[in-house]
Amino acid sequence: MADPAGRAHWTYRAIFIGVALALFFFRLLPLGTVPGTWGWLDFTLRTLTGSDAVSQALLQLTTGSPIGSWPGPDLLLCVILAWGLRRPDFLPAGLIAAVVLAEDMLLMRPPGLWTGLVVIATEFLRNRAVLTREFAFAMEWLMVSGVMVALLLAYRLIFAITFLPQPEFGFAAVQTLASILCYPLVVGLSRILFDVYKPATGETDALGRRM
Amino acid sequence: MASNRSNPEDFARPIRRIFVGALVVVLLGLFVLWRIDSPRVERFRSALIDLVVPNMDWAFWPVTKAAEMVDSFQSYASLYDQNQELRRELQQMKAWKEAALQLRQQNARLLEFNQVRLDPSLTHVTGVVLVDSGSPFRQSVLLNVGARDGIQDGWAALDGIGLVGRISGVGERTSRVILLTDSNSRIPVIVQPSGQKGLASGDNTPAPPLEFLEKPDLVRPGDQVVTSGDGGVFPAGLLVGQVAQGPDRRLRVRLSADYERLEFLRVLRSHALAPITDPGGLVAPPLREQFGPEPPASLTGSSDG
Numbered sequence: 001m002a003d004p005a006g007r008a009h010w011t012y013r014a015i016f017i018g019v020a021l022a023l024f025f026f027r028l029l030p031l032g033t034v035p036g037t038w039g040w041l042d043f044t045l046r047t048l049t050g051s052d053a054v055s056q057a058l059l060q061l062t063t064g065s066p067i068g069s070w071p072g073p074d075l076l077l078c079v080i081l082a083w084g085l086r087r088p089d090f091l092p093a094g095l096i097a098a099v100v101l102a103e104d105m106l107l108m109r110p111p112g113l114w115t116g117l118v119v120i121a122t123e124f125l126r127n128r129a130v131l132t133r134e135f136a137f138a139m140e141w142l143m144v145s146g147v148m149v150a151l152l153l154a155y156r157l158i159f160a161i162t163f164l165p166q167p168e169f170g171f172a173a174v175q176t177l178a179s180i181l182c183y184p185l186v187v188g189l190s191r192i193l194f195d196v197y198k199p200a201t202g203e204t205d206a207l208g209r210r211m
Numbered sequence: 212m213a214s215n216r217s218n219p220e221d222f223a224r225p226i227r228r229i230f231v232g233a234l235v236v237v238l239l240g241l242f243v244l245w246r247i248d249s250p251r252v253e254r255f256r257s258a259l260i261d262l263v264v265p266n267m268d269w270a271f272w273p274v275t276k277a278a279e280m281v282d283s284f285q286s287y288a289s290l291y292d293q294n295q296e297l298r299r300e301l302q303q304m305k306a307w308k309e310a311a312l313q314l315r316q317q318n319a320r321l322l323e324f325n326q327v328r329l330d331p332s333l334t335h336v337t338g339v340v341l342v343d344s345g346s347p348f349r350q351s352v353l354l355n356v357g358a359r360d361g362i363q364d365g366w367a368a369l370d371g372i373g374l375v376g377r378i379s380g381v382g383e384r385t386s387r388v389i390l391l392t393d394s395n396s397r398i399p400v401i402v403q404p405s406g407q408k409g410l411a412s413g414d415n416t417p418a419p420p421l422e423f424l425e426k427p428d429l430v431r432p433g434d435q436v437v438t439s440g441d442g443g444v445f446p447a448g449l450l451v452g453q454v455a456q457g458p459d460r461r462l463r464v465r466l467s468a469d470y471e472r473l474e475f476l477r478v479l480r481s482h483a484l485a486p487i488t489d490p491g492g493l494v495a496p497p498l499r500e501q502f503g504p505e506p507p508a509s510l511t512g513s514s515d516g
Contacts, residue, residue: 025270093231097238105256106263112241119235162246 012090015194016083020099023076024106073178076103077118077151078186081144084122086190086198088129093119110164117154121147133198137184145180152176316469323371324477335369335477336360341385350393350415351376354476357384365444367479373450373467374398374438375476388476391419391451391466400451400464401439405429408439411451411464418455418463432456436464446481 080100084091100115125132125147132140152172159166166172190196245252286293324337338354356362358381366378368388376396380387389396396413400421409424424430434454440447452466 093227093234097234101238105259108256110242111245111252111256112238116235116238116242119231119238123231158242164246 009090012083012087012194012196013092013095016079016091016095017099019079020076020103023079024103027107073182074175075179075182075186076100077148078179078183079190080118080122081125081147082183082187082190083196085125085129085132085140085144086187086196088122088126090196091122093123096122113158114155117151121151137187141180141183144183148176148179148183313472316472317474320371320469320475324475334480336362336480337475337477338386339475340473350390350396350413351379352388352390352473352476354386354388354478355384356478357382357386359383361480362386362478366481367438367445367449368476369449369479370468370473370476372469373452374445375468375470375473377444378478386478390470391464391468392417392470398445398451399439399441400436401447402430402454403435403437405431405434408441411436416463417470418452418457418465420457421454421462421464424462427462430454430462432462444481446479449479 076099080091080096084096097115097119100118101111103109104111104113104115125144128143132143135143156166156169156172241252336356338356338360340352341355342353354362354368362378362381364378364381368375368378374391376388376390376393377398378386379389390413391398391411392413392415394413394415396411396419398411399408400411401408402421402424405426407424407426407430410422411419412422413419421427421430421436432454436451436454438445438447438449438451450467452464452468455463455465457463
Protein backbone atom coordinates (compact mmCIF):
# COMPACT_ATOMS: atom_id res chain seq x y z
CA MET A 1 0.00 0.00 0.00
CA ALA A 2 1.55 3.20 -1.13
CA ASP A 3 -0.95 5.64 0.30
CA PRO A 4 -0.27 6.97 3.82
CA ALA A 5 -3.63 5.90 5.17
CA GLY A 6 -3.10 2.33 4.06
CA ARG A 7 0.37 2.36 5.52
CA ALA A 8 -1.06 3.55 8.85
CA HIS A 9 -3.57 0.71 8.74
CA TRP A 10 -0.88 -1.86 8.19
CA THR A 11 1.25 -0.35 10.92
CA TYR A 12 -1.60 -0.66 13.38
CA ARG A 13 -2.35 -4.18 12.28
CA ALA A 14 1.28 -5.05 12.88
CA ILE A 15 1.12 -3.40 16.31
CA PHE A 16 -2.01 -5.37 17.11
CA ILE A 17 -0.35 -8.62 16.12
CA GLY A 18 2.69 -7.64 18.17
CA VAL A 19 0.57 -6.94 21.24
CA ALA A 20 -1.23 -10.25 20.80
CA LEU A 21 2.07 -12.10 20.45
CA ALA A 22 3.40 -10.43 23.57
CA LEU A 23 0.31 -11.51 25.49
CA PHE A 24 0.63 -15.07 24.18
CA PHE A 25 4.26 -14.98 25.13
CA PHE A 26 3.56 -14.11 28.74
CA ARG A 27 0.81 -16.71 28.88
CA LEU A 28 3.09 -19.37 27.49
CA LEU A 29 6.19 -18.58 29.49
CA PRO A 30 7.31 -21.82 31.07
CA LEU A 31 7.47 -20.24 34.50
CA GLY A 32 4.05 -20.80 35.90
CA THR A 33 3.99 -24.57 35.73
CA VAL A 34 3.46 -24.88 39.47
CA PRO A 35 0.67 -22.77 40.92
CA GLY A 36 1.99 -19.82 42.79
CA THR A 37 5.51 -19.91 41.38
CA TRP A 38 5.58 -16.48 39.90
CA GLY A 39 8.15 -15.76 42.55
CA TRP A 40 10.78 -14.27 40.31
CA LEU A 41 8.42 -11.84 38.66
CA ASP A 42 6.87 -11.03 41.99
CA PHE A 43 10.34 -10.40 43.39
CA THR A 44 11.31 -8.14 40.52
CA LEU A 45 8.13 -6.15 40.69
CA ARG A 46 8.39 -5.89 44.44
CA THR A 47 11.90 -4.52 44.25
CA LEU A 48 10.92 -2.16 41.47
CA THR A 49 7.76 -0.88 43.03
CA GLY A 50 8.68 -1.39 46.65
CA SER A 51 5.21 -2.59 47.54
CA ASP A 52 3.63 -5.96 47.86
CA ALA A 53 0.14 -5.01 46.86
CA VAL A 54 1.26 -3.10 43.77
CA SER A 55 3.44 -5.96 42.61
CA GLN A 56 0.63 -8.43 43.09
CA ALA A 57 -1.75 -6.28 41.12
CA LEU A 58 0.77 -5.71 38.34
CA LEU A 59 1.59 -9.38 38.20
CA GLN A 60 -1.99 -10.40 37.86
CA LEU A 61 -2.49 -7.76 35.23
CA THR A 62 0.46 -8.69 33.05
CA THR A 63 0.24 -12.43 33.16
CA GLY A 64 -3.46 -12.92 33.48
CA SER A 65 -2.53 -15.91 35.52
CA PRO A 66 -3.67 -16.51 39.04
CA ILE A 67 -1.15 -15.52 41.64
CA GLY A 68 -3.58 -16.13 44.40
CA SER A 69 -6.12 -18.29 42.75
CA TRP A 70 -8.13 -15.69 40.92
CA PRO A 71 -8.02 -15.54 37.17
CA GLY A 72 -6.69 -12.36 35.66
CA PRO A 73 -8.35 -10.30 32.96
CA ASP A 74 -8.50 -11.33 29.34
CA LEU A 75 -6.36 -8.50 28.05
CA LEU A 76 -6.53 -9.62 24.45
CA LEU A 77 -10.31 -9.33 24.53
CA CYS A 78 -10.00 -5.84 26.02
CA VAL A 79 -7.62 -4.79 23.26
CA ILE A 80 -9.83 -6.21 20.54
CA LEU A 81 -12.96 -4.56 21.85
CA ALA A 82 -11.25 -1.22 22.53
CA TRP A 83 -9.59 -1.04 19.15
CA GLY A 84 -12.56 -2.47 17.36
CA LEU A 85 -14.75 0.20 18.85
CA ARG A 86 -12.34 3.05 18.15
CA ARG A 87 -10.82 2.22 14.82
CA PRO A 88 -12.74 -0.66 13.24
CA ASP A 89 -10.74 -0.13 10.08
CA PHE A 90 -7.60 -1.26 11.90
CA LEU A 91 -9.00 -4.65 12.78
CA PRO A 92 -10.54 -6.58 9.91
CA ALA A 93 -12.62 -9.54 10.98
CA GLY A 94 -10.16 -11.94 9.36
CA LEU A 95 -7.30 -10.64 11.45
CA ILE A 96 -9.31 -10.88 14.66
CA ALA A 97 -10.37 -14.40 13.78
CA ALA A 98 -6.81 -15.45 13.03
CA VAL A 99 -5.39 -14.03 16.24
CA VAL A 100 -8.11 -15.35 18.52
CA LEU A 101 -8.07 -18.72 16.80
CA ALA A 102 -4.35 -18.89 17.44
CA GLU A 103 -5.05 -18.08 21.09
CA ASP A 104 -7.69 -20.81 21.15
CA MET A 105 -5.19 -23.27 19.80
CA LEU A 106 -2.33 -22.26 22.06
CA LEU A 107 -4.34 -22.03 25.25
CA MET A 108 -6.09 -25.37 24.73
CA ARG A 109 -9.54 -23.95 24.45
CA PRO A 110 -12.09 -25.59 22.19
CA PRO A 111 -11.04 -24.15 18.85
CA GLY A 112 -13.38 -21.82 17.03
CA LEU A 113 -16.08 -21.21 19.60
CA TRP A 114 -14.56 -18.28 21.44
CA THR A 115 -13.21 -16.96 18.15
CA GLY A 116 -16.62 -17.02 16.57
CA LEU A 117 -18.19 -15.29 19.54
CA VAL A 118 -15.51 -12.60 19.56
CA VAL A 119 -15.97 -12.02 15.83
CA ILE A 120 -19.70 -11.65 16.34
CA ALA A 121 -19.11 -9.25 19.23
CA THR A 122 -16.71 -7.09 17.24
CA GLU A 123 -19.18 -7.02 14.34
CA PHE A 124 -21.84 -5.89 16.76
CA LEU A 125 -19.60 -3.09 18.01
CA ARG A 126 -18.40 -2.27 14.51
CA ASN A 127 -21.96 -1.65 13.39
CA ARG A 128 -22.37 0.72 16.30
CA ALA A 129 -19.05 2.49 15.92
CA VAL A 130 -20.68 5.58 14.52
CA LEU A 131 -23.30 5.50 17.26
CA THR A 132 -20.79 5.17 20.06
CA ARG A 133 -18.78 8.01 18.70
CA GLU A 134 -21.35 10.25 20.36
CA PHE A 135 -21.15 8.38 23.68
CA ALA A 136 -19.31 9.51 26.72
CA PHE A 137 -16.74 7.03 27.86
CA ALA A 138 -18.92 5.82 30.71
CA MET A 139 -21.61 4.79 28.25
CA GLU A 140 -19.08 3.07 26.03
CA TRP A 141 -17.68 1.24 29.06
CA LEU A 142 -21.18 0.11 30.01
CA MET A 143 -21.79 -1.18 26.51
CA VAL A 144 -18.51 -3.03 26.37
CA SER A 145 -19.22 -4.52 29.78
CA GLY A 146 -22.53 -5.71 28.47
CA VAL A 147 -20.81 -7.27 25.48
CA MET A 148 -18.29 -9.02 27.70
CA VAL A 149 -20.98 -10.42 29.97
CA ALA A 150 -22.94 -11.53 26.94
CA LEU A 151 -19.83 -13.24 25.59
CA LEU A 152 -19.34 -15.02 28.89
CA LEU A 153 -22.94 -16.15 29.06
CA ALA A 154 -23.03 -17.31 25.45
CA TYR A 155 -19.76 -19.16 25.85
CA ARG A 156 -20.94 -20.95 28.95
CA LEU A 157 -24.34 -21.63 27.45
CA ILE A 158 -22.79 -23.36 24.44
CA PHE A 159 -20.49 -25.29 26.76
CA ALA A 160 -23.53 -26.43 28.70
CA ILE A 161 -25.42 -27.34 25.53
CA THR A 162 -22.55 -29.44 24.23
CA PHE A 163 -21.98 -31.06 27.63
CA LEU A 164 -18.44 -29.78 27.95
CA PRO A 165 -16.90 -29.52 31.38
CA GLN A 166 -16.40 -25.91 32.39
CA PRO A 167 -15.01 -24.00 35.33
CA GLU A 168 -17.29 -22.71 38.02
CA PHE A 169 -19.39 -19.74 37.16
CA GLY A 170 -17.93 -17.57 39.88
CA PHE A 171 -14.45 -18.28 38.68
CA ALA A 172 -15.25 -17.32 35.10
CA ALA A 173 -17.26 -14.30 36.26
CA VAL A 174 -14.24 -13.01 38.14
CA GLN A 175 -12.26 -13.06 34.93
CA THR A 176 -14.95 -11.13 33.12
CA LEU A 177 -15.13 -8.66 35.98
CA ALA A 178 -11.37 -8.18 35.85
CA SER A 179 -11.56 -7.64 32.10
CA ILE A 180 -14.26 -5.02 32.59
CA LEU A 181 -12.16 -3.27 35.19
CA CYS A 182 -9.12 -3.36 32.92
CA TYR A 183 -10.94 -1.99 29.93
CA PRO A 184 -10.38 1.73 30.74
CA LEU A 185 -6.73 0.95 31.40
CA VAL A 186 -6.33 -0.71 28.02
CA VAL A 187 -8.11 2.19 26.33
CA GLY A 188 -5.84 4.70 28.05
CA LEU A 189 -2.68 2.78 27.25
CA SER A 190 -3.66 2.36 23.60
CA ARG A 191 -4.29 6.07 23.45
CA ILE A 192 -0.96 6.95 25.04
CA LEU A 193 1.29 4.31 23.53
CA PHE A 194 -0.20 3.69 20.09
CA ASP A 195 -2.35 6.76 19.56
CA VAL A 196 -5.52 4.81 18.99
CA TYR A 197 -8.38 7.19 19.47
CA LYS A 198 -11.94 7.66 18.51
CA PRO A 199 -12.15 9.82 15.39
CA ALA A 200 -14.06 13.00 15.98
CA THR A 201 -17.20 13.61 14.02
CA GLY A 202 -16.32 14.77 10.56
CA GLU A 203 -12.67 13.87 10.82
CA THR A 204 -11.18 12.67 7.58
CA ASP A 205 -8.27 10.43 6.80
CA ALA A 206 -5.29 11.30 4.57
CA LEU A 207 -7.32 10.69 1.42
CA GLY A 208 -10.03 13.01 2.59
CA ARG A 209 -12.55 10.24 3.20
CA ARG A 210 -14.83 10.44 6.17
CA MET A 211 -13.82 8.21 8.97
CA MET B 212 -23.16 7.23 -12.48
CA ALA B 213 -25.16 7.34 -9.34
CA SER B 214 -23.69 9.65 -6.78
CA ASN B 215 -24.66 7.41 -3.90
CA ARG B 216 -22.39 4.74 -5.31
CA SER B 217 -19.31 6.88 -5.39
CA ASN B 218 -17.84 5.37 -2.22
CA PRO B 219 -16.14 2.04 -2.93
CA GLU B 220 -17.00 0.86 0.57
CA ASP B 221 -20.63 0.85 -0.46
CA PHE B 222 -19.86 -2.02 -2.81
CA ALA B 223 -17.76 -3.74 -0.25
CA ARG B 224 -20.27 -3.76 2.56
CA PRO B 225 -22.55 -6.62 1.39
CA ILE B 226 -19.57 -8.70 0.35
CA ARG B 227 -18.07 -8.04 3.76
CA ARG B 228 -21.21 -9.21 5.47
CA ILE B 229 -21.15 -12.43 3.52
CA PHE B 230 -17.50 -12.89 4.32
CA VAL B 231 -17.95 -12.31 8.05
CA GLY B 232 -20.95 -14.58 8.16
CA ALA B 233 -19.02 -17.31 6.41
CA LEU B 234 -16.15 -16.76 8.80
CA VAL B 235 -18.37 -17.17 11.84
CA VAL B 236 -19.98 -20.25 10.34
CA VAL B 237 -16.58 -21.74 9.63
CA LEU B 238 -15.39 -21.01 13.15
CA LEU B 239 -18.45 -22.47 14.80
CA GLY B 240 -18.21 -25.38 12.38
CA LEU B 241 -14.67 -25.90 13.58
CA PHE B 242 -15.95 -26.00 17.13
CA VAL B 243 -18.65 -28.50 16.19
CA LEU B 244 -16.08 -30.57 14.34
CA TRP B 245 -13.87 -30.49 17.41
CA ARG B 246 -16.80 -31.56 19.55
CA ILE B 247 -17.60 -34.45 17.24
CA ASP B 248 -14.15 -35.57 16.23
CA SER B 249 -11.98 -34.25 18.97
CA PRO B 250 -8.88 -36.42 18.37
CA ARG B 251 -8.37 -35.24 14.81
CA VAL B 252 -8.58 -31.57 15.73
CA GLU B 253 -6.43 -32.12 18.79
CA ARG B 254 -3.82 -33.74 16.59
CA PHE B 255 -3.90 -30.67 14.41
CA ARG B 256 -3.62 -28.49 17.48
CA SER B 257 -0.65 -30.37 18.82
CA ALA B 258 1.00 -30.23 15.40
CA LEU B 259 0.47 -26.50 15.37
CA ILE B 260 1.89 -26.09 18.83
CA ASP B 261 4.82 -28.28 17.85
CA LEU B 262 5.41 -25.93 14.98
CA VAL B 263 5.08 -22.71 16.92
CA VAL B 264 6.31 -23.19 20.44
CA PRO B 265 9.79 -24.64 19.77
CA ASN B 266 10.35 -21.79 17.36
CA MET B 267 9.64 -19.43 20.21
CA ASP B 268 12.38 -21.08 22.18
CA TRP B 269 14.84 -18.32 21.42
CA ALA B 270 12.36 -15.89 22.88
CA PHE B 271 11.69 -17.97 25.95
CA TRP B 272 15.35 -18.57 26.57
CA PRO B 273 16.42 -15.11 27.82
CA VAL B 274 13.35 -14.69 29.96
CA THR B 275 13.81 -18.10 31.51
CA LYS B 276 17.47 -17.37 32.11
CA ALA B 277 16.64 -14.03 33.66
CA ALA B 278 14.14 -15.73 35.91
CA GLU B 279 16.75 -18.24 36.94
CA MET B 280 19.18 -15.41 37.67
CA VAL B 281 16.64 -13.64 39.81
CA ASP B 282 15.99 -16.93 41.55
CA SER B 283 19.68 -17.32 42.24
CA PHE B 284 19.89 -13.79 43.62
CA GLN B 285 16.93 -14.54 45.80
CA SER B 286 18.64 -17.64 47.05
CA TYR B 287 21.81 -15.67 47.76
CA ALA B 288 19.78 -13.25 49.78
CA SER B 289 18.29 -16.03 51.81
CA LEU B 290 21.45 -18.08 52.00
CA TYR B 291 22.25 -17.23 55.59
CA ASP B 292 18.75 -17.93 56.81
CA GLN B 293 18.73 -21.13 54.84
CA ASN B 294 22.03 -22.14 56.34
CA GLN B 295 20.78 -21.58 59.87
CA GLU B 296 17.63 -23.45 59.15
CA LEU B 297 19.53 -26.34 57.66
CA ARG B 298 21.76 -26.48 60.70
CA ARG B 299 18.77 -26.65 62.98
CA GLU B 300 17.24 -29.34 60.85
CA LEU B 301 20.50 -31.24 60.81
CA GLN B 302 20.59 -31.24 64.59
CA GLN B 303 17.11 -32.60 64.74
CA MET B 304 18.02 -35.17 62.14
CA LYS B 305 21.00 -36.27 64.19
CA ALA B 306 18.78 -36.83 67.17
CA TRP B 307 16.39 -38.78 65.02
CA LYS B 308 19.18 -40.79 63.50
CA GLU B 309 20.44 -41.72 66.93
CA ALA B 310 16.98 -42.74 67.99
CA ALA B 311 16.58 -44.76 64.82
CA LEU B 312 19.86 -46.56 65.34
CA GLN B 313 18.97 -47.39 68.92
CA LEU B 314 15.59 -48.65 67.87
CA ARG B 315 17.11 -50.70 65.11
CA GLN B 316 19.54 -52.39 67.43
CA GLN B 317 16.92 -52.97 70.06
CA ASN B 318 14.64 -54.35 67.41
CA ALA B 319 17.31 -56.70 66.13
CA ARG B 320 18.01 -57.88 69.62
CA LEU B 321 14.37 -58.50 70.39
CA LEU B 322 13.91 -60.28 67.10
CA GLU B 323 16.83 -62.47 67.91
CA PHE B 324 15.32 -63.31 71.25
CA ASN B 325 12.20 -64.40 69.54
CA GLN B 326 13.57 -66.42 66.71
CA VAL B 327 17.08 -67.69 67.14
CA ARG B 328 17.44 -71.31 68.06
CA LEU B 329 21.10 -72.18 68.22
CA ASP B 330 20.35 -75.69 69.24
CA PRO B 331 16.90 -77.21 69.46
CA SER B 332 17.78 -78.77 72.76
CA LEU B 333 18.66 -75.40 74.20
CA THR B 334 15.94 -73.28 75.68
CA HIS B 335 16.42 -69.98 77.27
CA VAL B 336 15.14 -67.62 79.89
CA THR B 337 15.12 -63.98 79.06
CA GLY B 338 15.88 -61.55 81.81
CA VAL B 339 16.10 -57.83 82.11
CA VAL B 340 19.30 -56.29 83.34
CA LEU B 341 18.53 -54.72 86.68
CA VAL B 342 21.83 -53.26 87.67
CA ASP B 343 25.08 -52.84 85.87
CA SER B 344 27.34 -53.32 88.81
CA GLY B 345 30.45 -52.49 86.95
CA SER B 346 33.43 -51.52 89.00
CA PRO B 347 36.98 -51.31 87.75
CA PHE B 348 37.56 -54.86 88.94
CA ARG B 349 34.26 -56.60 88.69
CA GLN B 350 32.45 -56.60 85.40
CA SER B 351 29.06 -58.03 86.08
CA VAL B 352 25.37 -57.28 85.76
CA LEU B 353 22.36 -58.40 87.72
CA LEU B 354 19.43 -60.06 85.99
CA ASN B 355 15.88 -60.18 87.24
CA VAL B 356 15.69 -63.95 86.86
CA GLY B 357 16.99 -66.34 89.46
CA ALA B 358 16.60 -69.72 91.03
CA ARG B 359 12.85 -69.30 90.93
CA ASP B 360 13.17 -69.39 87.13
CA GLY B 361 15.53 -72.33 87.23
CA ILE B 362 18.71 -70.43 86.62
CA GLN B 363 21.83 -72.30 87.55
CA ASP B 364 25.41 -71.28 87.94
CA GLY B 365 27.53 -71.51 84.87
CA TRP B 366 24.87 -71.00 82.27
CA ALA B 367 25.67 -68.77 79.35
CA ALA B 368 24.12 -65.34 79.00
CA LEU B 369 23.73 -63.75 75.59
CA ASP B 370 22.26 -60.64 74.23
CA GLY B 371 20.65 -60.93 70.83
CA ILE B 372 23.93 -60.99 69.01
CA GLY B 373 26.68 -62.61 70.99
CA LEU B 374 27.85 -64.09 74.24
CA VAL B 375 27.86 -61.73 77.17
CA GLY B 376 29.03 -63.81 80.08
CA ARG B 377 28.10 -66.59 82.38
CA ILE B 378 25.88 -66.87 85.39
CA SER B 379 27.88 -66.70 88.58
CA GLY B 380 25.73 -66.46 91.62
CA VAL B 381 22.03 -67.15 91.66
CA GLY B 382 19.62 -65.63 94.10
CA GLU B 383 15.98 -66.43 94.48
CA ARG B 384 14.87 -63.77 92.03
CA THR B 385 18.10 -62.40 90.67
CA SER B 386 21.26 -63.74 89.26
CA ARG B 387 24.63 -62.25 88.55
CA VAL B 388 26.28 -62.46 85.18
CA ILE B 389 30.05 -62.30 85.05
CA LEU B 390 30.84 -60.54 81.82
CA LEU B 391 33.48 -61.75 79.42
CA THR B 392 35.46 -58.63 80.18
CA ASP B 393 35.75 -59.48 83.84
CA SER B 394 39.22 -60.48 84.89
CA ASN B 395 37.89 -63.74 86.28
CA SER B 396 36.31 -64.78 83.01
CA ARG B 397 38.02 -67.52 81.04
CA ILE B 398 36.13 -68.85 78.06
CA PRO B 399 37.39 -71.62 75.80
CA VAL B 400 36.94 -70.43 72.25
CA ILE B 401 37.69 -71.55 68.75
CA VAL B 402 38.70 -69.18 65.99
CA GLN B 403 37.07 -69.77 62.65
CA PRO B 404 37.96 -70.53 59.93
CA SER B 405 41.43 -71.64 61.04
CA GLY B 406 40.03 -73.76 63.89
CA GLN B 407 42.62 -72.59 66.40
CA LYS B 408 41.53 -73.15 69.95
CA GLY B 409 42.33 -70.73 72.70
CA LEU B 410 41.06 -68.94 75.71
CA ALA B 411 39.39 -65.58 75.84
CA SER B 412 40.43 -64.28 79.20
CA GLY B 413 38.97 -61.06 80.45
CA ASP B 414 41.28 -58.40 81.76
CA ASN B 415 38.92 -55.53 82.53
CA THR B 416 39.38 -54.04 79.08
CA PRO B 417 36.58 -53.87 76.52
CA ALA B 418 38.29 -56.50 74.36
CA PRO B 419 39.51 -59.61 76.13
CA PRO B 420 42.81 -60.99 74.82
CA LEU B 421 43.09 -64.37 73.19
CA GLU B 422 45.49 -66.63 74.98
CA PHE B 423 46.96 -70.09 74.58
CA LEU B 424 46.54 -70.20 70.84
CA GLU B 425 48.50 -73.02 69.30
CA LYS B 426 49.53 -71.20 66.16
CA PRO B 427 48.75 -67.50 66.45
CA ASP B 428 50.09 -67.04 62.92
CA LEU B 429 47.00 -68.72 61.52
CA VAL B 430 44.70 -66.28 63.21
CA ARG B 431 43.96 -63.08 61.40
CA PRO B 432 42.09 -60.02 62.52
CA GLY B 433 38.50 -60.31 61.46
CA ASP B 434 38.24 -64.02 62.07
CA GLN B 435 35.18 -65.16 63.91
CA VAL B 436 35.45 -66.32 67.50
CA VAL B 437 32.89 -68.78 68.83
CA THR B 438 32.77 -70.84 71.96
CA SER B 439 34.36 -74.21 71.60
CA GLY B 440 32.39 -76.01 74.25
CA ASP B 441 35.53 -77.39 75.81
CA GLY B 442 35.28 -77.90 79.52
CA GLY B 443 31.61 -78.57 79.39
CA VAL B 444 30.52 -75.19 80.74
CA PHE B 445 29.22 -73.57 77.60
CA PRO B 446 27.54 -75.05 74.61
CA ALA B 447 29.69 -74.94 71.50
CA GLY B 448 29.11 -72.50 68.70
CA LEU B 449 27.96 -69.40 70.54
CA LEU B 450 29.22 -66.29 68.83
CA VAL B 451 31.69 -64.36 70.92
CA GLY B 452 33.15 -61.82 68.56
CA GLN B 453 35.83 -61.09 66.06
CA VAL B 454 39.58 -61.20 66.30
CA ALA B 455 41.22 -57.83 66.46
CA GLN B 456 44.81 -56.87 66.91
CA GLY B 457 45.51 -54.25 69.50
CA PRO B 458 48.24 -51.64 69.34
CA ASP B 459 50.38 -53.93 71.49
CA ARG B 460 50.08 -56.60 68.77
CA ARG B 461 48.15 -58.89 71.06
CA LEU B 462 45.24 -60.68 69.58
CA ARG B 463 42.04 -59.67 71.23
CA VAL B 464 38.38 -60.47 70.81
CA ARG B 465 36.16 -57.62 69.83
CA LEU B 466 32.95 -58.74 71.40
CA SER B 467 29.85 -58.96 69.26
CA ALA B 468 27.50 -58.34 72.14
CA ASP B 469 26.64 -54.72 72.57
CA TYR B 470 28.11 -54.01 75.96
CA GLU B 471 27.07 -50.40 75.76
CA ARG B 472 23.46 -51.30 76.01
CA LEU B 473 22.78 -54.45 77.90
CA GLU B 474 19.06 -54.45 78.46
CA PHE B 475 17.76 -57.91 77.82
CA LEU B 476 19.85 -60.98 78.32
CA ARG B 477 19.02 -64.49 77.31
CA VAL B 478 20.22 -67.19 79.64
CA LEU B 479 20.70 -70.50 77.88
CA ARG B 480 19.56 -73.54 79.78
CA SER B 481 22.48 -75.74 79.03
CA HIS B 482 21.89 -79.18 80.38
CA ALA B 483 24.89 -80.70 81.95
CA LEU B 484 26.78 -82.81 79.52
CA ALA B 485 26.79 -86.46 80.44
CA PRO B 486 30.25 -87.13 81.77
CA ILE B 487 32.19 -89.96 80.20
CA THR B 488 33.13 -92.21 83.05
CA ASP B 489 34.23 -95.53 81.58
CA PRO B 490 36.96 -95.90 78.98
CA GLY B 491 34.47 -97.51 76.61
CA GLY B 492 34.34 -100.91 75.05
CA LEU B 493 36.90 -102.31 72.53
CA VAL B 494 35.75 -101.70 69.03
CA ALA B 495 36.30 -105.10 67.37
CA PRO B 496 34.39 -107.77 65.53
CA PRO B 497 32.60 -110.12 67.92
CA LEU B 498 34.73 -113.08 69.02
CA ARG B 499 34.08 -116.31 67.11
CA GLU B 500 34.07 -119.62 68.87
CA GLN B 501 36.74 -121.95 67.31
CA PHE B 502 36.02 -125.58 66.70
CA GLY B 503 38.74 -128.26 66.81
CA PRO B 504 42.45 -128.07 67.61
CA GLU B 505 44.80 -125.84 65.80
CA PRO B 506 46.40 -127.38 62.74
CA PRO B 507 50.04 -128.54 63.35
CA ALA B 508 52.77 -126.29 62.06
CA SER B 509 54.44 -129.13 60.15
CA LEU B 510 51.31 -129.74 58.20
CA THR B 511 51.06 -126.23 57.08
CA GLY B 512 54.75 -126.15 56.25
CA SER B 513 54.51 -129.33 54.06
CA SER B 514 51.61 -128.02 52.21
CA ASP B 515 53.69 -124.97 51.44
CA GLY B 516 56.55 -127.05 50.22
